[in-house]
Amino acid sequence: MDYKLLKTDLRRSNRRILKIEDYINSKSDREGFLVRKIDDIKGRGVFTTKPIEKGEFLFEYRGNLTTVDPGFNEYAFEFLWNSRKCWIDASNDDKSLGRLVNDDENDSNSIVKRIMVGGLPHLCFYAKRTISEGEEVTFTYFKGEYDQFPWRLKVSTIYFRIC
């Protein structure tokens, strides 16, 4: 057994485990993504610059944690923590990637998990499946009313016409 190699492997895997907390604590995003304007309606989106494996950590939905309802705010992410409604308010443009992930109702490639770091909840995007190089990172915001998501209304109108 090559113990030197084993030690290096362990160090590498420990680094991988620590990485997510490191990104959260240093308020930074990992490399492998770029932001691109898609069009005037959708605005900007996040795209991969290399393939991503299923289950990989992508980046945090970074913003201010609050228990005060921010009202209509397209950058507020609502979730439950200890049975209480909370929001990550990402309306401040801090150049982070999470706040720029667009909605895909039916075929999104990421999910969001709540993880605890430093005793506080953090929302993190993970790959739901393999994501190819150059693909847009998308998330299903939630199953809401169509008037909350006017772009979905547009898509379903086309769908009904085709049928």
Ligand SMILES: C[S@@+](CC[C@H](N)C(=O)[O-])C[C@H]1O[C@@H](n2cnc3c(N)ncnc32)[C@H](O)[C@@H]1O
């Ligand atoms: C959290 S922001 C996402 C980033 C946004 N595209 C930007 O450039 O700042 C949410 C907003 O993006 C737009 N958006 C998200 N998903 C969309 C989609 N599938 N089609 C059209 N617009 C979308 C809507 O304006 C929505 O209110």
